[in-house]
Amino acid sequence: MSFTPDIRLFSCHYTSQQSCAHEGRELQELGFPENVRMTRVACTGKLEVLTLLKAFEDGADGVYVVGCPKDGCHNVKGSQRAAKRVQAVRDALEELGVEPDRVRMYHLPRGLHPEFVDAAREMDEGIRSMGPGPFGG
Amino acid sequence: MIVAERKPLAEIMEMVRDCKKILVLACRGCVTVCSAGGEREAAILASLVRLGMKKNGRDVEVIEGSLVRQCDREYVDAIDQWKGQYDAILSTACGVGVNFIANLRPRDNVLPALNTTFFGGSAEQGVWSEQCAGCGDCVLHLTGGLCPVARCAKSLMNGPCGGSVNGRCEIHPDVDCVWQMIYDRMGRLDRQKEMAKPAPIRDWSAAGHGGPRKQVRQDLTV
Numbered sequence: 001m002s003f004t005p006d007i008r009l010f011s012c013h014y015t016s017q018q019s020c021a022h023e024g025r026e027l028q029e030l031g032f033p034e035n036v037r038m039t040r041v042a043c044t045g046k047l048e049v050l051t052l053l054k055a056f057e058d059g060a061d062g063v064y065v066v067g068c069p070k071d072g073c074h075n076v077k078g079s080q081r082a083a084k085r086v087q088a089v090r091d092a093l094e095e096l097g098v099e100p101d102r103v104r105m106y107h108l109p110r111g112l113h114p115e116f117v118d119a120a121r122e123m124d125e126g127i128r129s130m131g132p133g134p135f136g137g
Numbered sequence: 138m139i140v141a142e143r144k145p146l147a148e149i150m151e152m153v154r155d156c157k158k159i160l161v162l163a164c165r166g167c168v169t170v171c172s173a174g175g176e177r178e179a180a181i182l183a184s185l186v187r188l189g190m191k192k193n194g195r196d197v198e199v200i201e202g203s204l205v206r207q208c209d210r211e212y213v214d215a216i217d218q219w220k221g222q223y224d225a226i227l228s229t230a231c232g233v234g235v236n237f238i239a240n241l242r243p244r245d246n247v248l249p250a251l252n253t254t255f256f257g258g259s260a261e262q263g264v265w266s267e268q269c270a271g272c273g274d275c276v277l278h279l280t281g282g283l284c285p286v287a288r289c290a291k292s293l294m295n296g297p298c299g300g301s302v303n304g305r306c307e308i309h310p311d312v313d314c315v316w317q318m319i320y321d322r323m324g325r326l327d328r329q330k331e332m333a334k335p336a337p338i339r340d341w342s343a344a345g346h347g348g349p350r351k352q353v354r355q356d357l358t359v
Contacts, residue, residue, distance in 0.1 A: 050177070053184040095146035096189050134192040 005061040005127040009038040009120065010047055012067045014074045016040055018112040030117045033124040044068075045078025052089045052103060056135055062127035063089075064104045066119060072109070079107055099130050138167035138258070139231045140265045141174060141251040143182065150189045152248045153225060156197060159186060160223035161250070162216070162238075163203035164230035171265055174229030174251050176203045182229060182250055207234025213241045256287070273343030273350060279331070281322035288315035294336040 011019075016038065019027050028034075041047060044067035055063045065086055067079030083105045090100035104126075106119045127133075143149075153159055161183040169175025183199045190197040202219055204212045207230035216226070216238070225246040228235045232253040239247050255267035270287035276294070277284060286292045290308035296316030300307025304317040323329050343350075 048177075050181050050184060053181065053188065056188055057184060092146065092185055096150075096185065096192060098192065135188050136191045136194075 003128060003132060004035050005124065005132070006059055007033070007036045007062045007064070007120075007123055007127055008055040008058075008060045009036050009123075010044065010051070010055075010063070010065045011038055011040050012044045012074075012079065013040050013042050014110050015066050015068055015108050016116070017110065019116050021112075026112060027117070030112075030114070031121070032117050033120050036120045036124065043073075043075045043078040044082035045073070045075055045080075047082050047085055049085050049088050049092075052085065053092075056102075056133065059133075059135070061130075061133035062102045062104075062123055064106060064119065064123050066106045066108055066116065069107045069109055083107070098134055101126055102130065102133060138170050138256070139233070139253060140171045140255050140257045140267075141168050141231050141253045143173060143178070143229075144250060144252055146185060146189065149182075149186070149227070149248075149250055150193070153186060153190075153197075153227060154193075154195070156225040156246075158198045158223045159183075159200070159225050159227050160216075160219050161186065161199060161201050161227045162207070162229065163201070164207045164228070164234050165203055166206040166208065166230070166234075168229060168231055168234075168251065171257075171259070172263075174231070176201075179203065179229045182227070186227070204230075206230075208237050210237075210241060213237050216242065216245070270344070272341070273345070274340065276336075279336070280319045281326060281328070283315055283319050283322060285315055285319065294339055 020040065044065050047065060052063050065082050067082045068074055070080055073079040086103055086105040089103045093102060094100045104123065108115050108119065161179045163176045163179035164174050165176065172178060179201055183201045187197065187199050200219065200222055204215055206212050207228060225248055226238060227248050227250050228238060229250045231251065232249065235247055235249045238245060256269040256271055257265045257267045260266045267287050269284055272286045276286070285294060285296060289296055290306055291298060293316065297314050297320070301314040301317055304314055306312045306314045320329070320332060323332055
């Protein structure tokens with residue numbers, strides 16, 4: 001059975017700035033999966049645990065956050081805070097008996113680097129191998 | 138403040154297993170300050186309950202609400218605003234709040250979402266530590282303001298014990314020996330001589346060993 005996962009990406013404004021230039025055309029050309037829906041946030045440190053959980057409630061099969069490098073965040077500790085909140089959601093999913101890898105944190109440099117596309121592909125492949133989320137989309 | 142932490146989700150999910158309509162009820166008192174049961178944590182819990190129920194294939198309606206406090210009659214009465222919208226209240230208050238709802242609302246099924254842990258303070262962001270045991274017979278004036286009842290693993294009144302090593306507790310080596318701290322502090326206050334005076338045998342009846350405690354202020358009753 002073919003399965004196209006619903007994946008939500010919350011990305012740092014700065015990390016994704018160049019990726020989103022030219023209406024994201026370059027990103028498409030580089031093979032960024034179409035089933036990854038991106039929401040840009042001013043700083044990933046502003047993301048709440050609840051925001052990530054709501055994405056699952058809204059039907060996401062997988063959720064990930066892309067923030068600045070751990071030691072190079074534009075807002076000093078924003079991406080470190082985001083990583084802790086992602087970890088809190090991973091812990092909660094595990095408590096519910098759900099694969100924690102359905103939510104992940106990536107720290108990536110600014111600019112349109114191959115890693116930005118690689119992270120999306122890795123999430124896509126990972127979620128496809130896990131199958132549909134258990135929350136009934 | 139009263140410090141608490143969320144119960145394991147498996148325990149909570151088992152409690153609400155057969156519920157169809159759940160009111161997750163936050164408390165804006167102590168548990169908000171210790172980030173265990175305020176509006177933010179209640180919203181997270183409500184979301185997790187919805188996700189957990191979906192995963193288990195159960196239909197449930199989860200609504201969220203909050204009270205100024207759950208430990209005062211006048212605030213607990215405000216639950217009336219959700220009348221008919223729940224068959225269980227999942228309270229994110231401390232145990233006092235859950236008891237108050239149970240006391241005042243005989244027909245409401247109230248469930249505890251938290252484990253109430255201790256009276257403490259925030260040592261640093263995200264860290265809370267026990268400071269007071271609520272023993273009903275405070276000795277802080279004798280110990281330089283540091284509590285041996287709450288902070289000594291053995292609640293000794295004449296410490297330190299023989300297990301205090303390099304200022305650390307033998308039971309919890311990552312914890313400072315409070316009796317070493319008391320000794321050092323009394324020295325700084327030039328009161329070290331008082332340490333030679335043995336503390337008398339303590340009357341623990343005020344500590345709740347004789348059943349639930351109650352206090353009445355006649356000047357405040359109506």
